[in-house]
Amino acid sequence: MNLLGQFITDNRAKLLEQVLEHIGLTFFSLLLAALVAVPLGIFITRRQKLAGSFLGLAGILQTVPSIALLGFLIPILGIGVKPAIVALFFYALLPILRNTYTGIQEVDASVKEAAVGIGLSKGQMLRQVELPLALPVIFAGLRTATVINVGVATLAAYIGAGGLGEFIFGGIALNNTTMILAGALPAAGLAILFDQLLAFLQRGRVGKLRGKAPALLIGAAFLSSAYFWPQAYAPGWKAGFPPEFMGRKDGYKNLVETYGLQFNTTVLNNALMYAAVKEKEVDVISGYSTDGRINAYGLTILEDDQHAFPPYHCTPILRRGLAEEHPEVVDALNLLAGKIDDSTMTLLN
Structure with a gap:
């Protein structure tokens, strides 16, 4: 724990930057998913024949492995934040869509009949009866989508979108458990924090939530922009x-x-x-x-005239037993010594 504390202290600025990026990726994709999935969920309750197709398609997107989905999106959207947001959007879609559809479908038929009996239109019944009663189920879908997105967002670092995955991937590459924990523990903490925040909102009365809707939307938009805060103060290159x-x-x-x-x-x-x-x-x-x-690609190699980096050379390495059992292999490899210069190797590559 001392090593972890020291690492966090030494890298606190970078950790804060990654946390903000992670929050931005999570909330921006979640906001987009909610804006699409909730209206779509309402729509398919009115078009039952389409419900199976839309839910099935969202389910298929949910089952695609995260790395595979990112790999598929890279040729289309490039690297960085765009494919990460789209992938997270797809993963958040199913829980919100399914719970919106299920929540409205489970509203008791007698309640709907009573609403019609007092003269409510379809739009009024949706706003005043169905959505308020379905709200707990919809919030459950939002909570599920949030936890999923916090976890999947760690993979965004693989394609240069930042987030807490940078420490995780760096720790794996360097076999540094401390670095892995510095990324994994804050990610787990964010998942718990966001889940509890949504649970707190869910426990509020519908009237209170409806009255605070503008503030909630502003808050969601504010958190969604967190990804871009570090970039606003970053160096130009x-x-x-x-x-x-x-x-x-x-x-x-x-x-x-x-x-x-x-x-x-x-x-x-x-x-x-x-x-x-x-x-x-x-x-x-x-x-x-x-x-x-x-x-x-027409790239330019910069000269290291201050010798910041030591020379790196590629060399074959054999298991000692193999070298002793087959010395002819060593002799054959030694024939290549000094025969391939950098320009030749570049052409071969």
Whole structure:
């Protein structure tokens, strides 16, 4: 726990930034899902033949693995916040849609008949009878969607959308349990906090909630904009680095200390870095000087004239037993020593 406390103290600014990004991703996608799912849920209660199709489609979206859905969205929307918001929107859709439909459907038929008997129109019956009675069930769907989105939002870091997943992925890459906990524990805390907040609102009387609807909408919009708060005060240039580069002492920390550069950094998977800089999603990446995509994408390698980074070389490593049993393999590999320079390796890549 001492290590965790020290890590949080040393990285409190970055942790706050990730928490704000996580809140923004969660609430913005949740707000969009609620604005779509609640009216759609009301609509399919009036069109019963369509209910099965819409609920089935939302259920299919819910079963698609998170990484697979993000991977599918990247070619369409690029990397960053857009595919993350869309994926979270899809995951929040089913609980809200299903609970809105179920809540209205479960309103007692005798209550509806009484509403018709006193002369209420369909719109009045919806606003004054069905929705108030269905509100607890709808809120249960919102609570479920919120908890799901807080968890799934950690994967947004995989595609450069930020959030608490940055520490989690960084900890996994560096085998650093402290870093993993620094991302996982706040995410769990946010899930509990938001669930309890919605439970508190759910316990309020319908009249109170209706009277505070404008304030609730403003609050939701305020939280949804939290993602963009850190960017408003970030340096102009945006850099995308893998978690290993961000976490190692000979990585980003050394770059800052040696050159005095400050970037608006985002964690990116190695496989996405080059596409990100090509599509101008980021301005700077930490690449491999022999990667073939440098020439293919017309990228420029910056010279490390201050020698911030030690030279890195690729070398084959064999299990000792294999080398002893098959010395001819060692002899064959040694024939390659000094034969492939950087330009040749770049072409081969």
